[in-house]
Amino acid sequence: MRRASTTVKFITTGCEFRPIRARNISTESQLSKRPFTDFSLARLHSKSLLRLSGSDVYPFLQGILTNDVQILEHGASSLYTQLLNIKGRVLCDLILYNDTKEAGNVLVEVDSSQTDLLIKTFKKYKIRKKVKIENETNNLASYAAFGCFNEQPETDVSSIAMYRDPRIPQLGWRILSSQPVSHELDSHAQEEDAYRQHRYKLGVGEGPEEHIPEKSLPLECNSFLLHGVSFSKGCFIGQELTSRSHHTGVIRKRIMPVTYSSAKSLKAQSEVKLCATDKSAGTVRCGVNGYGLALLRVNDVLKNGAAIYTTDSNGDTLELSTNRPNWWPEGVGVL
Incomplete structure (x- = not known):
């Protein structure tokens, strides 16, 4: 009989392996609801969104990204991951969302300055796979709701999709809103610097200014600790150096x-x-x-x-x- 996977994980310190217990992160069904006014809300003007559709979306992403996209395919609402170059250096930070309106579609959040780079890279690796790539930046806006990480925002605003930030609970929630209704959220949204300051207090980096493209290493960016790298999924671009660093324990x-x-x-x-x-x-x-x-x-x-x-x-x-x-x-x- 096949045994279930253990909850013990191995995390690399500066010089050695040390076993840790997997952390319990509350599911959305366990969270109490609080009104939006109890949260800090910031519109993320620095983010763009792409929509990927087609029968090969999940296997396409699974073959190139650091995280196990099957988790998303099997029902998770969001997933943090990175795209590396062949030398194992970070190109882009990404958050993937299952589209709540079109089953099988995936929304990809990326820093706005890297939108063209990501589209170009996706097209480079797509080859004959049945994947359609659309830029939804003019149709969807991204928000961060933070400050009450043990509760879920409650809202009567229609046409929005709400996702738990897949990295750590302290980062709160991501909200995707169509532009026609975004003004209802903007009415009490803070400047994006408020969210940056929140991230900085936590020690969480993202984007090309903090994870320098083609120079930063994913494990130095804490991507594994932020649930953004899977070492059991199989191959991905840049896997060799990343796996070697992880298994030697030298971070x-x-x-x-x-x-x-x-x-x-x-x-x-x-x-x-x-x-x-x-x-x-x-x-x-x-x-x-x-x-x-x-x-x-x-x-x-x-x-x-x-x-x-x-x-x-x-x-x-x-x-x-x-x-x-x-x-x-x-x-x-x-x-």
């Missing part, structure tokens, strides 16, 4: 949250150094209103609360602080 650098004086401006790609030794500890990614992200050497910056600094946009010294995100599973970032 020395990770995207981590940083805080700094809100009166200062964080400079992207500036070097982060240890105050005690001036040794390089990583590089800054982005920041807004005193919160940001940096790619840091985990052991170095978490050792005895090591002090770190960088240079701001004026070239002046800027002190930073960081912490181990509380959503990281047990065994990750523990010295």
